[in-house]
Amino acid sequence: xxxxxxxxxxxxxxxxxxxxxxxxxxxxxxxxxxxxxxxxxxxxxxxxxxxxxxxxxxxxxxxxxxxxxxxxxxxxxxxxxxxxxxxxxxxxxxxxxxxxxxxxxxxxxxxxxxxxxxxxxxxxxxxxxxxxxxxxxxxxxxxxxxxxxxxxxxxxxxxxxxxxxxxxxxxxxxxxxxxxxxxxxxxxxxxxxxxxxxxxxxxxxxxxxxxxxxxxxxxxxxxxxxxxxxxxxxxxxxxxxxxxxxxxxxxxxxxxxxxxxxxxxxxxxxxxxxxxxxxxxxxxxxxxxxxxxxxxxxxxxxxxxxxxxxxxxxxxxxxx
Amino acid sequence: xxxxxxxxxxxxxxxxxxxxxxxxxxxxxxxxxxxxxxxxxxxxxxxxxxxxxxxxxxxxxxxxxxxxxxxxxxxxxxxxxxxxxxxxxxxxxxxxxxxxxxxxxxxxxxxxxxxxxxxxxxxxxxxxxxxxxxxxxxxxxxxxxxxxxxxxxxxxxxxxxxxxxxxxxxxxxxxxxxxxxxxxxxxxxxxxxxxxxxxxxxxxxxxxxxxxxxxxxxxxxxxxxxxxxxxxxxxxxxxxxxxxxxxxxxxxxxxxxxxxxxxxxxxxxxxxxxxxxxxxxxxxxxxxxxxxxxxxxxxxxxxxxxxxxxxxxxxxxxxxxxxxxxxxxxxxxxxxxxxxxxxxxxxxxxxxxxxxxxxxxxxxxxxxxxxxxxxxxxxxxxxxxxxxxxxxxxxxxxxxxxxxxxxxxxxxxxxxxxxxxxxxxxxxxxxxxxxxxxxxxxxxxxxxxxxxxxxxxxxxxxxxxxxxxxxxxxxxxxxxxxxxxxxxxxxxxxxxxxxxxxxxxxxxxxxxxxxxxxxxxxxxxxxxxxxxxxxxxxxxxxxxxxxxxxxxxxxxxxxxxxxxxxxxxxxxxxxxxxxxxxxxxxxxxxxxxxxxxxxxxxxxxxxxxxxxxxxxxxxxxxxxxxxxxxxxxxxxxxxxxxxxxxxxxxxxxxxxxxxxxxxxxxxxxxxxxxxx
Numbered sequence: 001x002x003x004x005x006x007x008x009x010x011x012x013x014x015x016x017x018x019x020x021x022x023x024x025x026x027x028x029x030x031x032x033x034x035x036x037x038x039x040x041x042x043x044x045x046x047x048x049x050x051x052x053x054x055x056x057x058x059x060x061x062x063x064x065x066x067x068x069x070x071x072x073x074x075x076x077x078x079x080x081x082x083x084x085x086x087x088x089x090x091x092x093x094x095x096x097x098x099x100x101x102x103x104x105x106x107x108x109x110x111x112x113x114x115x116x117x118x119x120x121x122x123x124x125x126x127x128x129x130x131x132x133x134x135x136x137x138x139x140x141x142x143x144x145x146x147x148x149x150x151x152x153x154x155x156x157x158x159x160x161x162x163x164x165x166x167x168x169x170x171x172x173x174x175x176x177x178x179x180x181x182x183x184x185x186x187x188x189x190x191x192x193x194x195x196x197x198x199x200x201x202x203x204x205x206x207x208x209x210x211x212x213x214x215x216x217x218x219x220x221x222x223x224x225x226x227x228x229x230x231x232x233x234x235x236x237x238x239x240x241x242x243x244x245x246x247x248x249x250x251x252x253x254x255x256x257x258x259x260x261x262x263x264x265x266x267x268x269x270x271x272x273x274x275x276x277x278x279x280x281x282x283x284x285x286x287x288x289x290x291x292x293x294x295x296x297x298x299x300x301x302x303x304x305x306x307x308x309x310x311x312x313x314x315x316x317x318x319x320x
Numbered sequence: 321x322x323x324x325x326x327x328x329x330x331x332x333x334x335x336x337x338x339x340x341x342x343x344x345x346x347x348x349x350x351x352x353x354x355x356x357x358x359x360x361x362x363x364x365x366x367x368x369x370x371x372x373x374x375x376x377x378x379x380x381x382x383x384x385x386x387x388x389x390x391x392x393x394x395x396x397x398x399x400x401x402x403x404x405x406x407x408x409x410x411x412x413x414x415x416x417x418x419x420x421x422x423x424x425x426x427x428x429x430x431x432x433x434x435x436x437x438x439x440x441x442x443x444x445x446x447x448x449x450x451x452x453x454x455x456x457x458x459x460x461x462x463x464x465x466x467x468x469x470x471x472x473x474x475x476x477x478x479x480x481x482x483x484x485x486x487x488x489x490x491x492x493x494x495x496x497x498x499x500x501x502x503x504x505x506x507x508x509x510x511x512x513x514x515x516x517x518x519x520x521x522x523x524x525x526x527x528x529x530x531x532x533x534x535x536x537x538x539x540x541x542x543x544x545x546x547x548x549x550x551x552x553x554x555x556x557x558x559x560x561x562x563x564x565x566x567x568x569x570x571x572x573x574x575x576x577x578x579x580x581x582x583x584x585x586x587x588x589x590x591x592x593x594x595x596x597x598x599x600x601x602x603x604x605x606x607x608x609x610x611x612x613x614x615x616x617x618x619x620x621x622x623x624x625x626x627x628x629x630x631x632x633x634x635x636x637x638x639x640x641x642x643x644x645x646x647x648x649x650x651x652x653x654x655x656x657x658x659x660x661x662x663x664x665x666x667x668x669x670x671x672x673x674x675x676x677x678x679x680x681x682x683x684x685x686x687x688x689x690x691x692x693x694x695x696x697x698x699x700x701x702x703x704x705x706x707x708x709x710x711x712x713x714x715x716x717x718x719x720x721x722x723x724x725x726x727x728x729x730x731x732x733x734x735x736x737x738x739x740x741x742x743x744x745x746x747x748x749x750x751x752x753x754x755x756x757x758x759x760x761x762x763x764x765x766x767x768x769x770x771x772x773x774x775x776x777x778x779x780x781x782x783x784x785x786x787x788x789x790x791x792x793x794x795x796x797x798x799x800x801x802x803x804x805x806x807x808x809x810x811x812x813x814x815x816x817x818x819x820x821x822x823x824x825x826x827x828x829x830x831x832x833x834x835x836x837x838x839x840x841x842x843x844x845x846x847x848x849x850x851x852x853x854x855x856x857x858x859x860x861x862x863x864x865x866x867x868x869x870x871x872x873x874x875x876x877x878x879x880x881x882x883x884x885x886x887x888x889x890x891x892x893x894x895x896x897x898x899x900x901x902x903x904x905x906x907x908x909x910x911x912x913x914x915x916x917x918x919x920x921x922x923x924x925x926x927x928x929x930x931x932x933x934x935x936x937x938x939x940x941x942x943x944x945x946x947x948x949x950x951x952x953x954x955x956x957x958x959x960x961x962x963x964x965x966x967x968x969x970x971x972x973x974x975x976x977x978x979x980x981x982x983x984x985x986x987x988x989x990x991x992x993x994x995x996x
Contacts, residue, residue: 212425219377219420220491221413222443224404230439234430309430310475 008302012295019291020072023284024065032278037081072288078281082273087285090270097167098259098266102251104182105189110244112190113197120198121205122228132198139195144254148188148261155184167264188258196243204239208232237308245301249294252286323393324531325351325374325416325499330387330399332366332373341603343369345555345611346387348631349533351499356525356532358542358563360578361552362857364600367535370552371501375412376403391415391498414444417492421504423484427476434460434472437491444495459490463520480948482513486520493524500525503535510719511884512945515928518545519942537858539582540887540930543567544937548637551575554600554611557631561638563934571640571649573618581862583891584932585914591891592662595862599827610643618644618652665873669711669894673746674878675731675764675846676707680740680750682730698953700726701902704740705979710845711872713879715893715910717886717925719949723902724882728848731880732766733757744846762792762842769851771831775823781834782819785809788841808837813867829860833867840871848880853888865892886929890914898922901960902952904979907987918988921961959990967992 035051036043043051056064071078077087116136120129156164162180170178208214209232217231247254256268263269267286274282305312332344347370351357359367372378374389376399388397391411401408420426428436437456441447447455453472460468463486476484485505492500502521506514522545525532534546542549542563549566551559551574559572570576580594598615601607609624610616616623623643631639634646644652681704685697701723708714718724730737733749742750749760765788768774775784786805788794795801806816812833823831832852839847849868853861869892872879883889889896889910896913898906898921906919917923927943946964950956956963962972972991979989 212420212422213428215377216420216426216488217428219375219413219418220440220443220495221409221411222439223409226439230431231428235428311429311477 004306005299005303008299012299015295016288016291020069020284020288021065023287024068025061027280027283028061028064030278030280034081034278034280037278068284072285077285080274080279080282082277082279082282087281090282091267091285091289094265094267094270097264098252098255098268101182101185101189101255101258101264101266102248105186105193106244106247108186109190109193109197109247113194114201114240116194116198117201118205118228118233120202121209124206133202136195136198136202139191140199142191143257144188144192145257145261147191148184148258151184151188152261165263167262167266185258185262185264188261189255193247196247197240200240200243201236204236205232208235211235234308238305241301241304241308244304245297248297248300251297252290252293322353323350324353324391325349326388326390326393327370327374328388328390330370330373330389331385332369332378333383333385335381335383339604342385342606343382343555343603344373345606345628347552347555347557349550349557351531351533353498354525354529354531355547356522356534356545358546358549359533359535359552360537360539360542360549362537362600362859364554365552366555367552368503371418371503371533371535374398375416375418375501376401376408377412377418410444413440413492413497414495415497416499416501417495417497418501418503419485419488419492419505421507423481423488423508426488427484429476431475432473433476433479433487434474437487437494440491441494456490456494459494460487462493462524463487463490465490482509482517482948485509485517489517489521489524493528493530496528497530499531499533501533501535504537505534506541507536507538510949511886511928512719512925513948514541515930515942516944519944521545538930539578539858540932543932543934544930551578554606555603556611556628556641557639558612558641559639560631561635565635565638567932567934569635569638571634571638571646572612572642573616573649574612576653577615577617578858579932581859582932583865583887585887585890585926585929586931586933586936587887587891589911590664592664593862593865593891595866596859597863610641617656618642618649620644620648665870667711667873667894668876669709670876672710673707674710674712674744675880676741676743676746677731678705678741678743680704680727680730680737680742682726682735682737699902699955700952701730703979704899704904706897706904706907708846708878708880710878711876712895713872713881713893715889715896716880716882716899717884717889717896718899719884719925721901721949721952722899723952724899725850726902727899728766728850728880728882732764732848733760762788762794763844764846764848765839765842765844766848766850767832767835767839767852770855771828771835772823772855774835775831777823780820780822781826782809784823784834785819785837785841788838792842794842804841808841811840811871812837827860828856829863832856832864836864836867836871840875843875844877846878846880848882850882851884852881854883854885861888868892886926887932898925901950901955903960903976903989904987905961905989907979909985912984912986916986918982918986918993919961919990920965920967920992 034055035048039047039051052058056067068078075088079085080087080090083090116132120132123129152164155162162184167181168178214227214231217227252267255266256271258264259266259268260272270282271286274286327347327349329346329348330344331342331346334341334343344366347366349359349370359370361367373384384399389399390396391398398408398411427433434453434456437459438452441452441455442449445455457468457472460471465471465483465486479487506517509517518541521532524530534542536542546563548562549560550557551566551572553574559566559570559575566575567579570579577596581596583593596615601611601614607613608627610629613619613623626643629641629643631641633639680701681699682701683697683699685694687693688695704727706714716724716727726735729735731742733752737750740750741748744760744763749757782805785808786801789801789804795804805819809816809819814830814833826834853864856864865888868879871877881889881892893910895907896910897904898919900921906913906917906922913922914926917926924943924945927941931937931940950963956973958973958975959968959977962968965972977989977991979987980994982988982993
């Protein structure tokens, strides 16, 4: 197991390095000139040359990459062109917000989705099944920003029940206001999650119910709930972990729409802003961070697989 | 003895999308304390459904619509209990346990096997966790699982098929049931493992007094192990009696048909198999009269007028569902014998060697890791030598994993052997390249095991049969091609008008005929038949065997007949080659091999095969084999069989015996017969 994790971490490192290289070279090819972005459009030649030199743009590309990578290893991603701030400072203020929202939304969507999925699978063919499955299918295709805008119009603008924009920690505005601010973004973030967990749980449970070992479990005369939880659920969990991993990996990208619709100062808004302003150091840092989050999520998924399904670790053992 | 399980006239229906299928049409089965009951019939006859109905284990679409199931003659119909009620659960699993066919999928893959046994004990015996664990380990020892304590926490996939089936038995018997239902429990296993398991079940039945219901299509198994037999056909029991009576005095035409259709180890050489023509009716098309009427060669027109015959007692405990009396049937039997009077097609074995194989060897590399580095290799087959003459059938038998199929693929040159000679009419093809090989391709072809997956489902039957002709450009015009395809259809006894149908529209037997027609398309001299009938029902098997024999006689084909069913191999082969772990153990004429087997492995293998004759089974010696077939990757250094052989000496363990003539062309590779 330990060997397996170390191997996976090494593989992750390779991915991160590759992504860093590719991002660096691709952003360099962007048509916009960072010097004008920093100094404005009306620069004298001397001023231009000065900034050009300051940014190190007169050095060869490869050398600039080495310098950037060395600094990045020390946590220095350079200064943002648009915010005129240290990039790391910028990002570190926003990570907790995005993380907080994403994790809350997972805490909501996993249990609810699995519960609905179990209900529909065990009551397959009944009215309850049809209704929940239909709703899940509809919800999983609704785009987040559309749900966000609808909620905003109804609860924020028409009914004026909830604040339509902003995000503050409970310390700043009090717990009640904090929860009010959270409701709409969380619904928006979790609806799709609940729907896809429901769908996945249903189909993987139905798949397992047909298996021979479930018939064996029934033939043993053990209680129905043991058959469901010990035999069906444990096997049905495996595909659910895949979805969980995907959602974790998609955390930063996924919060983009919601944060923009509700003007939440998280990673998603920062990403959109930095791309639209060609804020190259910020883009580079964010891409790297997103890659690392994805890699961590997949590592976590693989570890969970091994825990839930002994077959996986066994096959990797037997090859040794 | 007192009645234990009484299944009385049950009818079971399955709901599909648009209709209701009546699978069981009134089945009555009784099981007494401690006896072994055999339930035989072909696939789809309702054997498993009967047993699953009795313990309410049907899927949600199945329902018992009428009839009673009683335990202990207490007058309580257990079908009245709700499926998952406490009362029903106490019976299902507690009093009646069931083991299933697929040992690979019947155990939960993510729960340690010990826990699965423990679970049953805690449910039905009411022990606490620790006690149940101790008891589970005891049960594992009872079914001879080595290192039970250590293996308690292992998962199902760490065990072989035979071991998994032992675990299933331990799990079921742990609840101390009164009835054990074994639903084709040994069908997927090799003969030696099958014999080990059934012997064990029999012993346990004697030791613990548990009654056993053996559900199987294998008449040999019931002949050897059952006390009483029920024969099922199309959702009905057609005949029941004690085992001796069923085999000595079968009264239902279907029972007689089955017994005439199967080859036996004890058959004389000129025995002709009589297949049962046609197919059983589907549940939808089941007539109101006798369901066997259409396939019955005893029937009189009157049979179609009368309603379905009911079981009637004609002797002590001997019930038959047939309108005809004994005298009528005996009369008819004489008539049939006269009319049939068939003899086996003549053999024309010439001296010309069609295929000569010398010291053929094939190894496979083992790759590992991200870069797929080669980390080792193992020899799948080693030093294989034999020959086949024109018009001759050489049977190749051996358990799964012994290299039969690898050998076939080497001969067909789908694999390139690593050494040795493969001579086709004197020309060595072992190392020919792809294009050099092409002219030889038409001289040999193969018929595959699975008639369902070996035909392309998107091609019409005509295209499938004609494909080799197109590839080898054997016909010059469209008309000639069509004519040849029609001819091939007729050769295998099929109607050329069915050319435009797709494989799924044919039955298993017809599909296998198509496979044979395809193999014959290029007029080959050598046909390699890789388990060609093992996926077919007994009555259909005989049709295909007879067809193969006729084709051989008329076309002078040489056959390489690969199979694990020894009785079939004995029936069809002139000579037999016995393989074990990639090496040849013995080659001999088929009657010589069965009458006078020399190699200890052959002896054990033969004694594992149940004879379809309970009288001959009495007092027959069963040679139990130690352990299980090891993987070819850890083949013993000397004789491959040395670690399981009772006669093994130091020499056997260190040196590989050569294949030598022990007289009369009986080749054996065993030190017992030379250098002693």
